[in-house]
Amino acid sequence: MRKKVLIITYYWPPAGGPGVQRWLKFVKYLPDFKAEPIVFVPENPNYPIIDKSLETEVASDLKVIKFPISEPYKFASWFSKEKSSTISKGIISENKRQSMVEKLMLFVRGNFFIPDARxxxxxxxTxxxxxxxxxxxxxxxxxxxPPHSVHLIxxxxxRKLGIKWLADFRDPWTTIGYHKQLKLTKASQKKHKNLEKQVLSNADQIxxxxxxxxxxxxxxTGQPIEVITxxxxxxxxxxxxxxxxxTLSHIGSLLSKRNPDILWGILSKLIADIDGFKDxxxxxxxxxxxxxxxxSLNNYNLSNYVNKVGYVSHKESVTYQKKSxxxxxxxxxxxxxxxxxPGKLFEYMVSNRPIVAVGPKGSxxxxxxxxxxxxxxxxxxxxxxxxxTILEHYKAYKNxxxxxxxxxxxxxxxxxLTQSLSQLL
Structure with a gap:
């Protein structure tokens, strides 16, 4: 007999982006390990990215419960539809580039909606x-x-039922980069920390x-913690x-701070110095x-070499990975x-294409x-x-x-990975 497992998540098809992939796949394979997943999601969510192709991956016999949600981003769009959309995606301008509207929206988001807008x-x-x-x-x-408000459910x-509770963190809570940009008061920072500790201390498994x-x-916390990538x-x-x-291809968002001048400078130099590279x-x-x-790309005279594709479906992104x-x-x-x-790392790894990564030391x-x-x-x-390394890859490409x-x-x-999850159930 299969064990019923209730999974509470905000992101679910037709939501696009990496947040939906993790539990879409766990739910796909959980029945193979004697578990019956039941998914609880919002009925009318304000998803920043839509990818309807992912709906085909939801099993026809899966029980999905939808419950209404009220989100402030819908009301915030009355003031600035563009800023409301970008903030809901986690895209925040640098301080010196922020308008008064964006600063106000960030202050309200960070201090009036704790831990988040959901x-x-x-x-x-509940x-x-x-x-x-x-x-x-x-x-x-x-x-x-995230959103970490889901953990409060x-x-x-x-606390009320004494059920077994597993809290899955796809990202950290108070140490994630954008958290520091929310213009939090000391009282709000303290509340975030307190909620984080309550969740980490009361979940049976993290x-x-x-x-x-x-x-x-x-x-x-001293509660058990398991890494499942x-x-x-x-x-x-x-x-x-x-x-x-x-072709060098980057799949996913390239935000303001994720801007590798070191790479752009190298590519610009290779174009100038290596015969045939620019062609x-x-x-x-x-x-x-x-x-x-x-x-930045324009500053390094790279604009003419850029193919700006924009957002594509998950299926299309896999194609780009395999042909690059x-x-x-x-x-x-x-x-x-x-x-x-990043979730895309693992898809990168099975694409049979070499990866060039730039990031902090010791990651x-x-x-x-x-x-x-x-x-x-x-x-x-x-x-x-x-x-x-890029030059070595270029020579291999030519050969x-x-x-x-x-x-x-x-x-x-x-x-x-789902098998590892099932052992925690």
């Missing part, structure tokens, strides 16, 4: 689920955030996506033809790109981003790339070695020998 969903959802859980004899609940259910986050949370799945796609140009080179940017990044000569992974150079392992991404032999990782001071040689990827398959 907090209004907590009380009505009231509904208290009855539903009892009527359906559910013993285990999983919450996944789990906290209330745990799940995180990186070892760095695990170490951080171990300083707050994101991963890759078997993607059904037509055979793709490799790009004829020497072969193309930079594919697949996803949202900030104006700051585009301006090189895949770029860029992270902000910060202590706070060492724990960030989890660096460890995974070395462990799987899927690419090279550089911090922001390693200009010479980064240039050397038609450019490819990756991965090892030990199977443990990152979504089914293997």
């Amino acid at each position: 907090v209004g969903w907590v009380k009505p959802s 009231k509904f689920l208290l009855k539903y859980i009892l009527e359906n004899n559910i013993k285990t609940v999983i919450t996944t955030g 789990g906290l209330h259910l745990r 799940i995180v996506t990186s070892t760095v986050t695990k170490k951080e949370f171990q300083g707050i 994101n991963g890759y799945d078997d993607e059904v796609s037509e055979k793709v033809e490799m790009d004829s140009k020497f 072969d080179f193309q930079l594919n940017l697949v996803g949202f790109v900030s104006e700051n990044v585009l301006q 000569q090189l895949l770029l992974l860029i992270e902000i150079d910060s202590e706070d981003t060492k724990c960030i392992i 989890d991404v660096e460890r995974i790339l070395k462990e799987t032999n899927t690419g090279n990782y550089f911090n922001y001071t390693e200009s010479d070695s980064l240039k050397k 038609n020998t450019l490819k990756s040689h991965p090892i030990g990827l199977q443990k990152y398959h979504r089914k293997a």
Whole structure:
């Protein structure tokens, strides 16, 4: 007999972006491990990104409960539709570029909606689920955030019903980069910290996506913490033809702070110094790109080499990964981003294309790339070695020998990761 597991999440198809992928895949494979997932999601969410192609991955027999949500972003759009949309995506301008409207919206978002703008969903959802859980004899609940307000639903259910509760953190809470940009008062900062500690101290099991986050949370709670990373799945796609140009492709958002001048400078120099490079080179940017990044590319005279694709469906992004000569992974150079392992990393690793990553020294991404032999990782001071590696890849491209040689990827398959999850249930 399968064990019923209630999964409470904000992001669910037709939501696009990386936030939806993790639990869409866990839910897909949980029935293979004697679990019956039941998914609880908002009925009328204000998703910043839509990808209807993901709806085809939801099993027809899966029980999905939808419950209404009221979100302030809908009202905020009356003042500035553009700023409301970008803030809801986590895209925040640099302080010196912020308008008064954006500053006000950030202050209100950070201090009046704690822990986040979906907090209004907590009380009505808890009231509904208290009855539903009892009527359906559910013993285990999983919450996944961000948004971390979802964890508050789990906290209330745990206290009132004594059910087993697993709290899954796809990102940290109070140490994530954008948290520091919310113009929080000291009282608001204290409230965030208090809520974070309550969740971490009351969940029966905490799940995180990186070892760095695990170490951080171990300083707050003595509850058991398990690392279950994101991963890759078997993607059904037509055979793709490799790009004829020497394409470097970045899949996903390139925000203002994720702007690697070190890389742009190297590419500009290679165009000037290496025969044939300027005729072969193309930079594919697949996803949202900030104006700051585009301006930097222009400053390095790279604009004519940029193919700005914009946001595409998940299926299309996989095609771009497989046909590109090189895949770029860029992270902000910060202590706070060492724990960030982009979901796309694992799809990159099974695309059979070499990865070039730039980020903070000592990150989890660096460890995974070395462990799987899927690419090279550089911090922001390693200009010479980064240039050397790109040039080596270019020579391999010219000799038609450019490819990756991965090892030990199977443990990152979504089914293997779901098996690890099932053992915690």
